[in-house]
Amino acid sequence: MHNRASRASAIAGVVCLVLFALLAALLLTVDRAPIAGDGSLVGLASLNASAHSLLGESHLAETLSNVLLVVPFASMLALAVMGIRQIIVRRSLAGVSRDLWLLLGLYVVMLVLYVLFNHVSTNNRPLLQDGVCEPSFPSSHTLLAVTTLGAAMVQAGQRMRQGGARTTVVAVCAVAMAALVIARALSGVHWATDILGGILLGAALVAFYRAIAFGADDDKAARGKHARR
Template identity: 40%
Template sequence: MKTKNTKNFIISTSYLIAFVLFSLMITFIDVKPIGPEESFVGFATLNGWMHNLFGINRTLYNITDWASILAVFIALGFAILGLCQWIKRRSLFKVDRSILLLGGFYSIVFTAYLFFEFFIVNYRPILIDGFLEASYPSSTTMLVMCIMPTAMMQFSRLIINNKARNIVNTICGIFTGLMVIGRLLSGVHWFTDILGGVLLSAGLVMFYFTMNEQIDSKKHKQ
């Protein structure tokens, strides 16, 4: 188990390092003013080509925007579960460690979102209500790809019935894939925004998975 956890930690760290390096590359490589109001964009040739290929689909933009609320409600549900356990067990330290870890994970995701709202790498390829908005990494992609996979891990713990668990997790997986694809095809993000969101989410989720595996291994030893 120790070797497996070490391998998982290396994988999660690799994803996060790849995200950092990719972010730096976007800042310096092929930076041109191809965005609205001549905003500068890294990997301009690739991003411009992809944007022209898919165009802008406002319907998909609105659908993915509203659908992302489902992920928020799922995160809120786990927060309420943790709060109920806290109240019932009368101690924060008696809340399931996996739920506490999930709360910490959500905090990290939110911090990452705020960081890139202030330290802007790219602006969106379109104006939103007449204004430039931060675009990297895609916040919707990051939100869905962080919340849904970790929710699937929790559902695997909480849903006893195998058939019900498989159905729920399959729906979550399909929803995640459709949201990422829909966000790309909507044209409200550059291609590198989506890719950056995928890399960051993969690293964070893998780190959460690794920590959960450590919790499980400690339980088995007790």
């Protein structure tokens, strides 16, 4: 990666990942108090308790956040169909574009992180749900929304020509992402730091994907543009 856009994506990924790690470290060491739904310790307790009191709890917002999951799953399905179409047309797995294979890898990494943090979490949720207080950091809804819809926006920017269709796709993904994250924050089932953690980790994954999947293409485009001058 020698072009400016790819370097910027890689740097953004590193910054987001470092901030995520720093947040996790703070949650493990600073202001831990038994404010979770099961009485377990929560890091940055004063901040999280204040934010939870301010945002409140909303069953409607929780329901909306679950309903809105249809958008990231739809984006994943659309990109999967694109890959399947390439296999059919080119009659080979090798015919699938490199960026789509890397996108599959991104989804696998996201799933692994989901399972990992579902078993190893710094905090538990503010509320008991069905008598259980689940791990809450980072917010899996937020991680899913930022990662899948962020990647879909990257794909739209790379594969679609400038115009109304691309603008519409990017706008729908951005609005759905924001709505899902906000709804999750207002639902009251997560601490504010859970939402922030999901945003940072998801943004890091998307930035690294952008840098790795399309860095070479950007280099070729830049060289071609330079050659035409």
